[in-house]
Amino acid sequence: MEEHYDPQEIELKWQKRWEKKNLFRVTESAQKSKYYLLEMFPYPSGKIHMGHVRNYSIGDVLARSLRMKGVNVLHPMGWDAFGLPAENAAIKNNTHPARWTFDNIRTMRSQLKRLGLSYDWDREVASCHPGYYRWTQWLFLKMLERGLAYRKMALVNWCGSCQTVLANEQVEGGCCWRCGQPVGQKEVEGWFLKITEYAERLLKGCDELTDGWPERVLVMQRNWIGKSVGAEVSFSVEGDSEEIRIFTTRPDTLYGATFMILAPEHPMVKQLVAGTPQKAQVLEFVQQVAREDRLLRTAETTEKRGVFTGRYALNPLTGDAIPVWVANYVLLEYGTGAIMAVPAHDQRDLEFARKYGLPVRVVIHPPEGELDEKTMTDAYLETGTLVNSGSFNGLGNEEAQGKIISYLEAKNIGRGAVNYRLRDWGISRQRYWGCPIPVVNCPGCGVVPVPYDDLPVILPLDVPVTAEGGSPLARDSRFVNISCPCCGGPARRETDTMDTFICSSWYFDRYTSPRFEQAPVDTQAIRYWMPVDQYIGGIEHAVLHLLYARFFTMVLKDLGLIHVEEPFLRLLTQGMVIKDGAKMAKSKGNVVDPDAIIKRYGADTARLFILFAAPPEKDLEWSDQGVEGSHRFLQRLWRLVQQHRDRLTGADLPTNGTGKLPESLGQLRRRTHLTVKRVTEDLGGRFHFNTALSAIMELVNDLYRFDFEAQNSPETAGVLREALEVCLQLLSPFAPHLADELWEHLGHTSCLIEHPWPTWDPACIEAHEHLIVLQVNGKVRGRLTVKPGTPEEEIRRLALENDRVQRWTEGKAVKKIVVVAEKLVNVVIG
């Protein structure tokens, strides 16, 4: 009898052996079909947490099973290594961000290796390595060349705690995505990427991804892009040469525009009020709104307030003079920052009109009922017929939209227009630990790109990182002062660094040729591996990373670097790891350290539990007892193999079907093949790891219950060997170390991942008999077994003769009999 199951010993043994054999290294191969399996690379924050274990265990099951199925699987790992936590930790612990980062990478890499994950570590990348960020800078310069990167002064999100600008996507409910502190507004000059230019493509792509991506992620992305179709219309101002441009989604209500509103920040406000009696009051109002909390101001419940500017505009269709107001509910950043107010058909405008006694004019009449513009309190938003609309009267309002747009275009006072909620991506960060933006600011030449040959612009490591605020790079004169690449005169380097989300927007491309020296990617390798066939990661990146990565892929495609429009064919968003009803988090004190679990039970148990406790996309409730249970199962399998080792020496696998075997043995063989089928189907396509495991558990239970002493024959040994081998093969993607160890106990000298995935023999699966459920009026009343191929007539007769059925049908007229082949008979009585 073999020694006790000792996970520590066997796991290290097999990890070493796999590494020595280079089992996970892959190269392009025209003979094999490829599969690019990617899990989101981690931020090296210190140690891995259960969320990582879950993410990477899910990936590893797929990677290993696909390899066994003969697929060429690219399964890489790396580090999203630039970012604020490194800098903050460095300040706090008086160390260097690079030091902190690389120490963490070392720790976390060894933790991932301890989990037995099948990565090709030769392809490891770290985004903070010059060999990587050189190409991040290269891509930035290409975008600069194409006008996709630009610099502007803008009102941006400012996190006072992190002392840096944030992109819109990085503000969650008014707070910083990283530190959770409230985000303010600040006028700052910085760099932007024109993601808005790709809004339509990003939107269209969402439709292509419906098969492979979760619906909710696509919905979030569509919401975020926020496309609105309508018209842009110019309103002339009485006594002024300038016009006010507005965007509306309801050109059909243009006749109902009875006043206009500008955002308080609108650049025209100052000139409009110049010389009016209202000037002081308006400017006071503008100042007042500017001081208000942004989050509060944009809340729906906030009271609408405004002031009259003293000026009038002309409704371009009615010719009426309508008052121009300034109000808090109109936002500068959406549309043109000005609106036409149609109180009869917009709830917000109606509330505003009622409050300030402004006129209401109904221009759409409902199919039934009346609208009274004097008393109505709910704006009419439904479809209807145009009234009070000149020559458009009588048209359906939807039809009128197009007609009015055509009219505006003909008169040159407006045009059909599309507006997006999506804003350009602000990428400047006023911090140190990021990828330097490779440009030079020259007093004579302006913004000058660093020549490609001079890349990378190295992030100097000997810069003191302090908490005093402002970019540490700006204080390093050796970094800042440079001669202009264009004119040779004195110039200053850009000291902002890039948002780390840029680094993570193309890392998956780099994995295909991680050490390539001539370009960010080797076209050959990209052609072979991209797109990513399956991407796995947390839902928290539904908009952020996943939107940015899609944008970058489209840019790379336009640059001719890649052939695909979308980077990730299929996306699996794994659920969170929950304990005591809340997400595991240090702040909540409910964290379970993966190291502790591995130390106590081994990596196989940790992986098994996390894959068994819940389907991958759902939240997983951590359970110490559940972990015990998973560990018990592995021990149970261990004992089963030890118990039968002697019996199996020299046993040959059964060859043909189950027909010649004794009944119970044939049954066992059938169960074995059924298990192969179930597990294979649960892993392929639908990622039901929990049910795949329960199928394996059932087979193990069957083996425990089988009386091998009563049927001690070479045949029995053969069937048993097959069953055990199948168990190990099927289990190997989940618990690879234990599987390989027991595989060796069964006399094999190779690793399971080198073996093909088992197949099931349809002949073995064929049932010797079918269980027929007998129903009367849809309720189960009895059961019946029949031989396969029993004619329907016979089954019908047996069902009617069945005494359990007769108990219910006695004295009743049989109205109908439904027979489902091999499954069920339902007798319908009156």
Next chain:
RNA sequence: GCCGGGGUGGCGGAACUGGUAGACGCACGGGACUUAAAAUCCCGGGUCCCUAAAGGGCGUGCGGGUUCGAUUCCCGCCCUCGGCACCA
């Protein structure tokens, strides 16, 4: 408010195209082994009625519908989680 998930035993979860609801696991109860306990192995279990067995009623958030038959399809609600939200 709009959009998207999700409501199944004490708990995590099964049931792939409508066909035995509750697989598998946890917790629990019983038995075997043991001087005893732990470990292990075997058995049990939705709920109510019935002394028990046999048998039956009710059961997948609620109310209807379609169907021989509904956790599954349709209609109308309720609850819950997540996203967006004064977006013109």
